[in-house]
Amino acid sequence: NIKNTLNLAETISIYxxxxxxxxxxxHSSIFSAVxxxxxxxxxxxxxxxxxxxxxxxxxDDYCVDFIENSESDILNLFDxxxxxxxxxxxxxxxxxxxxxKNSSEHINLMKxxxxx
Numbered sequence: 001n002i003k004n005t006l007n008l009a010e011t012i013s014i015y016x017x018x019x020x021x022x023x024x025x026x027h028s029s030i031f032s033a034v035x036x037x038x039x040x041x042x043x044x045x046x047x048x049x050x051x052x053x054x055x056x057x058x059x060d061d062y063c064v065d066f067i068e069n070s071e072s073d074i075l076n077l078f079d080x081x082x083x084x085x086x087x088x089x090x091x092x093x094x095x096x097x098x099x100x101k102n103s104s105e106h107i108n109l110m111k112x113x114x115x116x
Contacts, residue, residue, distance in 0.1 A: 038085040
């Protein structure tokens with residue numbers, strides 16, 4: 001139970017302590033994936049919110065929209081992800097590794113050009 005407002009560094013630091021994340025925020029999904037935490041992403045009817053990120057990870061079939069999907073569809077997908085967390089993590093493992101490497105290369109390039 002988090003009772004205080006956390007800054008970004010503090011927020012990111014708690015992800016490794018989690019077993020599972022339920023979120024309606026893209027960055028929370030990203031932080032979960034980077035920390036190898038299975039997550040359940042609930043979109044609010046805007047495909048751009050999660051779909052590009054989920055497609056990049058190869059898990060777009062796990063993208064659920066709580067506006068367009070029934071309660072039973074949402075619960076079934078949640079059960080599928082939660083009950084088979086290891087399979088979920090295996091599906092994203094290679095992509096997360098690639099994205100982590102790619103982002104590091106972009107950061108280094110930006111540093112070389114004094115952009116950051």
